[in-house]
Amino acid sequence: MKATIWHNPKCGTSRKTLAILQETPGVEVEVIDYLSTPYTHAKLSQLIADAGMTPGQALRLMGTDAQERGLPDMDDAAILDAMVAHPAYVNRPFVETDKGVRFCRPQDKVHDIL
Template sequence: MKATIWHNPACGTSRKTLAILEETPGVELTVVQYLKTPYARDKLVQIIRDSGLSMKDAIRTRGTDAEEKGLPEMEDNAILDAMVANPAYVTRPFVETDKGVRYCRPQDIVREIL
């Protein structure tokens, strides 16, 4: 099974999710460090939609200036523009497999798509 994680190595939950993926037999893993390799707009739209989150739910406010910049009050397209320009505004971690996409907080949620 192929799996992709949008990962931030500084995030404990992201590291724990990655460990679950690495420890699961048969997982062919792609790790995207999204702060180094930012999201393509279309892909970001797709993973947020497929995870069941709203654009507002996908905003990372902790550790960012997203609230000061007014992201939670913006329309979806403006939020998306900000996320593409600054991937730190995207919450984490997201994992995609053939079985779907999950926002893996807590990390054990990843097991739903393995």
């Protein structure tokens, strides 16, 4: 099974999720450092929708200026545009397999799609 993780190596939850993927037999892991290789608008929109979330729910507030910029009060389209332009606004990690997409916070949610 192939699993793709949109990863931030500085994030503990992202590192723990990646470790679960790497330790699971039969899982081929693709790691995308989304701060270096930003999301496309289409991919981020798809990941958020497939995870059953809205852009507002996937917005990272901690450690960003999203709150000060008023992003939580914007509509989903504006939030998504800001996330594509500034990937640090995307909470993490997202993992995609052929069984679906999960926002893996906490990291154990990744087991749902393995």
